[in-house]
Amino acid sequence: MANAAFVSTDTIRSLFTEAMSQMYRTEVPQYGTLIELVADVNAEVLAYNPETKTQLERLGELDRINVERHGAIRLGTASELHTMRRLFAVMGMQSVGYYDLSVAGVPVHSTCFRPIDEAALNINPFRVFTSLLRLELIEDAGLRAEAEAILARRNIFTKRAVDLIEMFERDGGLSEKDAEEFVSEALETFRWHGEATVSAETYKRLHDAHRLIADVVSFKGPHINHLTPRTLDIDAVQKRMPERGITPKAVIEGPPRRTCDILLRQTSFKALEEAIAFVGDEGANVGTHSARFGEIEQRGVALTAKGRALYDDLLASVRGEVQVGAGGGKARDYDSQLAEQFRDFPDSWEELRAKDLAFFRYSATDAGKQAALRGGLKAEVNELLAKGLLRFDPIVYEDFLPVSAAGIFQSNLGTDQQQNYATLSNRDAFEDALGAKVQDELELYAGTQAASLAAALADLGLSDVPQKSVA
Numbered sequence: 001m002a003n004a005a006f007v008s009t010d011t012i013r014s015l016f017t018e019a020m021s022q023m024y025r026t027e028v029p030q031y032g033t034l035i036e037l038v039a040d041v042n043a044e045v046l047a048y049n050p051e052t053k054t055q056l057e058r059l060g061e062l063d064r065i066n067v068e069r070h071g072a073i074r075l076g077t078a079s080e081l082h083t084m085r086r087l088f089a090v091m092g093m094q095s096v097g098y099y100d101l102s103v104a105g106v107p108v109h110s111t112c113f114r115p116i117d118e119a120a121l122n123i124n125p126f127r128v129f130t131s132l133l134r135l136e137l138i139e140d141a142g143l144r145a146e147a148e149a150i151l152a153r154r155n156i157f158t159k160r161a162v163d164l165i166e167m168f169e170r171d172g173g174l175s176e177k178d179a180e181e182f183v184s185e186a187l188e189t190f191r192w193h194g195e196a197t198v199s200a201e202t203y204k205r206l207h208d209a210h211r212l213i214a215d216v217v218s219f220k221g222p223h224i225n226h227l228t229p230r231t232l233d234i235d236a237v238q239k240r241m242p243e244r245g246i247t248p249k250a251v252i253e254g255p256p257r258r259t260c261d262i263l264l265r266q267t268s269f270k271a272l273e274e275a276i277a278f279v280g281d282e283g284a285n286v287g288t289h290s291a292r293f294g295e296i297e298q299r300g301v302a303l304t305a306k307g308r309a310l311y312d313d314l315l316a317s318v319r320g321e322v323q324v325g326a327g328g329g330k331a332r333d334y335d336s337q338l339a340e341q342f343r344d345f346p347d348s349w350e351e352l353r354a355k356d357l358a359f360f361r362y363s364a365t366d367a368g369k370q371a372a373l374r375g376g377l378k379a380e381v382n383e384l385l386a387k388g389l390l391r392f393d394p395i396v397y398e399d400f401l402p403v404s405a406a407g408i409f410q411s412n413l414g415t416d417q418q419q420n421y422a423t424l425s426n427r428d429a430f431e432d433a434l435g436a437k438v439q440d441e442l443e444l445y446a447g448t449q450a451a452s453l454a455a456a457l458a459d460l461g462l463s464d465v466p467q468k469s470v471a
């Protein structure tokens with residue numbers, strides 16, 4: 001399959017990420033300001049914390065920090081999702097995780113398209129939170145049928161993009177020239193269009209059913225609605241955003257600030273109220289729509305199922321006690337409750353590992369490799385660690401969090417719009433539309449951990465370690 005004339009999917013993903021970032025900078029100027037602020041803060045963190053820098057370097061993660069982004073799109077039909085999966089495959093991205101947001105009053109279900117193997121992640125971990133509208137959750141049957149008919153008329157992919165996807169699937173790759181053309185054709189799908197495909201009156205009815213429905217149904221394509229850089233200190237960026245004219249949402253989603261970062265912390269800001277030309281007889285049919293926003297994220301260690309259950313419990317107890325209002329009322333109470341509750345979550349790497357709460361990457365140390373030459377080591381993980389012959393480092397969480405995602409959706413749709421849908425999660429329907437199974441993120445992390453341990457033990461001249469001695 002690997003043909004020398006083909007460029008790698010990693011290269012195509014990097015080209016695409018760069019092109020998308022450039023496009024978004026011109027479309028949403030505040031995004032450019034945010035990128036500069038995040039780059040400044042990241043440079044400061046690395047300058048003042050040499051250990052952080054050394055660790056990122058050792059893990060091969062340093063180079064990815066400043067190219068790291070995630071984006072989000074919202075699709076309208078099963079066939080759009082199906083083709084989107086094929087499009088992302090050209091860039092080495094696969095569907096990981098199923099997120100049901102209907103429980104939070106957002107009528108979509110979603111997945112993350114991202115690279116899955118470690119080498120690809122370290123080159124460029126670009127991910128796209130991709131949602132599919134669930135029209136079956138619209139109560140009004142007439143409006144539902146109308147939305148379906150509107151969506152059925154649009155084609156969000158250029159003909160050439162589809163040709164190039166087919167060429168990739170048939171030949172197993174793309175040449176450099178075809179890859180460049182693919183990137184510019186694929187970009188068209190994510191571009192903003194100021195002209196709606198519906199009248200102002202239809203837009204209003206869709207909007208009244210749910211703002212998100214209007215956003216998905218009224219336009220020519222699934223405009224990228226944000227691109228999120230990764231920061232090494234989200235509290236510093238949040239604090240400094242107003243200095244650069246950006247007003248962030250009241251609270252940071254996810255876990256509190258800790259010594260050992262876990263999962264994902266995120267905060268967003270409203271970016272734009274855009275002028276829209278609606279379809280109408282006369283030219284003066286203009287209005288506005290807010291779709292696009294900015295966001296930053298900080299990533300920590302991936303949690304095991306046990307760690308995740310503890311995280312979900314602690315977070316639910318905080319959210320049960322303090323509800324942050326639309327205007328940010330109670331934000332301080334929320335932050336202090338969050339810090340208080342999360343005291344129950346161990347905050348040292350040793351404890352996180354010993355209690356099987358997080359995933360780690362094992363490696364043989366230099367001392368270990370020396371000792372291996374002399375021979376006679378025992379395959380006892382805890383003992384090897386204690387003797388400094390084996391070491392472990394956190395595996396980065398590469399996915400999203402449904403409660404946080406709902407918070408991001410809500411803050412950009414207007415926090416007042418809380419609606420509850422019957423909580424019928426429908427993963428099967430999602431996978432049918434996708435045309436593939438959604439991969440289980442926990443299995444991916446467990447696989448990375450197990451492979452790193454096997455390789456580390458092999459480096460120490462050991463193999464066949466019993467599974468129970470890992471934790």
Ligand code: OOG
Pocket residue numbers: 071072073074129131225266295400401404405406408409
């Ligand atoms: C996606 C919101 C979720 C995140 O980072 O959790 C998200 C959307 O608004 O379409 O991007």
Ligand code: NI
Pocket residue numbers: 070071072129226228295408
């Ligand atoms: Ni996001």
